Amino acid sequence: KSYRVAILGATGAVGTELLELLDERNFPLSDLKLFASSRSAGKTMKFKGEDLLVEEVGDRSFANVDIVLASAGGSTSKALAPKAVASGAVVIDNSSAFRMDEQVPLVIPEVNPDAASHHQGIIANPNCTTILMAVAIYPLHKARQIQRIVAATYQSASGAGARAMEEVKNQSQEILQGKAPTSEVFPYPIAFNLFPHNSPMTANGYCEEELKMVNETRKIFNAPQLRITATCVRVPVLRAHSEAINLEFEQPLSVEEAKEILSQSKGVRIVEDWQANYFPMPIDATGEDDVLVGRIRLDISHPNGLELWLCGDQIRKGAALNAVQIAELLVEQNLLSAKSYQSSAIS
Ligand code: A2P
Numbered sequence: 001k002s003y004r005v006a007i008l009g010a011t012g013a014v015g016t017e018l019l020e021l022l023d024e025r026n027f028p029l030s031d032l033k034l035f036a037s038s039r040s041a042g043k044t045m046k047f048k049g050e051d052l053l054v055e056e057v058g059d060r061s062f063a064n065v066d067i068v069l070a071s072a073g074g075s076t077s078k079a080l081a082p083k084a085v086a087s088g089a090v091v092i093d094n095s096s097a098f099r100m101d102e103q104v105p106l107v108i109p110e111v112n113p114d115a116a117s118h119h120q121g122i123i124a125n126p127n128c129t130t131i132l133m134a135v136a137i138y139p140l141h142k143a144r145q146i147q148r149i150v151a152a153t154y155q156s157a158s159g160a161g162a163r164a165m166e167e168v169k170n171q172s173q174e175i176l177q178g179k180a181p182t183s184e185v186f187p188y189p190i191a192f193n194l195f196p197h198n199s200p201m202t203a204n205g206y207c208e209e210e211l212k213m214v215n216e217t218r219k220i221f222n223a224p225q226l227r228i229t230a231t232c233v234r235v236p237v238l239r240a241h242s243e244a245i246n247l248e249f250e251q252p253l254s255v256e257e258a259k260e261i262l263s264q265s266k267g268v269r270i271v272e273d274w275q276a277n278y279f280p281m282p283i284d285a286t287g288e289d290d291v292l293v294g295r296i297r298l299d300i301s302h303p304n305g306l307e308l309w310l311c312g313d314q315i316r317k318g319a320a321l322n323a324v325q326i327a328e329l330l331v332e333q334n335l336l337s338a339k340s341y342q343s344s345a346i347s
Helices: 013-024 074-086 113-118 128-144 162-176 208-221 255-263 316-332
Strands: 003-008 029-036 044-047 050-056 067-070 090-093 122-124 146-155 227-234 240-249 268-270 291-298 305-313
Touching (some): 003 074, 013 029, 090 316, 128 268, 128 305, 208 227
Parallel strands (some): 003 029, 029 050, 067 090, 090 122
Antiparallel strands (some): 291 305
C-alpha cells in the first residue's frame, strides 16, 4: 500500500529535509504535494530526479491527501491542521501549536510509540531540544527513575529556520570583512557570539523554549511531576544542538550500566575517547540520525547523579526524521484511518 503525502512548509529548513528523508527511507508514496507560502508558489524542488511544483497552500489543499507533514510555523498549523483532518488527512505537526493539547499525542517513536494510537487526526512532533534529550535519557529513566533533570543547551541556528542559518554565514563574513553584522532573523548578532534563547520570556523567568523542555518531556515520559529545569542558549552553529544534562536518579546508576543501557538503545550512539578528549561535537552530529552521547560520568556532587553531554542534528532527529518516523509508525500500525479532531479549549 502507498500513501498520498503533502509537505506544508516544503521550502523551509525542515521541509527540505523531509523531502530528502522520504526519498532516503523509501517511504511508500503514491503522490507527493509540496506547499508553502505565496512567496514560493511556482518554484520547483527535486524529488527522485523529478521537478515537483511548490504550490501556495489554501484551505482545500489537503482534500486528496492521507498524511500531511507540517512545518510552516504555529499559526499556519493552527489554521490549517483541523481543516486537513476534516478532509480526511492525518497531520504530523512540527510546530508547537498542538503539543500540549490533551487530544494530541506528542510522540518520539523510540520513547512513546504507543501514544500514537490515541490520535484524533493530529500528532505533534516535540520540540527539537526535547526530542534529542528524551531519546538519550528515557532508557536511563526506565532503568532507575529520573527524579530531577538539570539541562543547559547550546542550540544551533537551524531551529529558527533556513534564513537564520544564512544569517550565521552572512554575519561571519561581514565580521571577517570588518563590517558590523546585520541582524534580521535573530535579535542580536549570532556570529562569534551567543545569547540566551530568543523565544518569548514568561512570567517565571524561563523563556518558552525552556518551558517546552519541561512540559513536553513530562508529557512524553508520562511523568507529570518530573522535576526539570533548563537554560537554553543560542550558539553560532548551523544545524546540530548540544546539551549538557545532569540527571538525579531514585537510586544510583553506575557509568558502566548507563553505557550498557545506552549502547542497546535505538537512536543513541555513544561517542567517547577519553584519552583523546574526544566527545560528541555538532559537526559530527550533522547529517546523522543518531543522538551522540558522551562524557558519561558520575556527578561528584550527588550520590545518585549522572552527567552526560549530547549532540544531535536539529533538523533531522530534532524535527524531520522524527516526523517521518511517526509517519512510518502510523503506516506500520495501521493508524491512518479518518479521525475527528475537535478544536479544544487550548488556544
Ligand atoms: P516560504 O518559503 O514560502 O516562506 P523555515 O522554518 O526554514 O523558515 O521555513 C518555514 C516554511 O514555512 C517555509 O516553507 C515557508 O514558506 C513556510 N511558510 C511560512 N509561512 C507560511 C504561511 N503563512 N503559509 C504557508 N507556508 C508558510
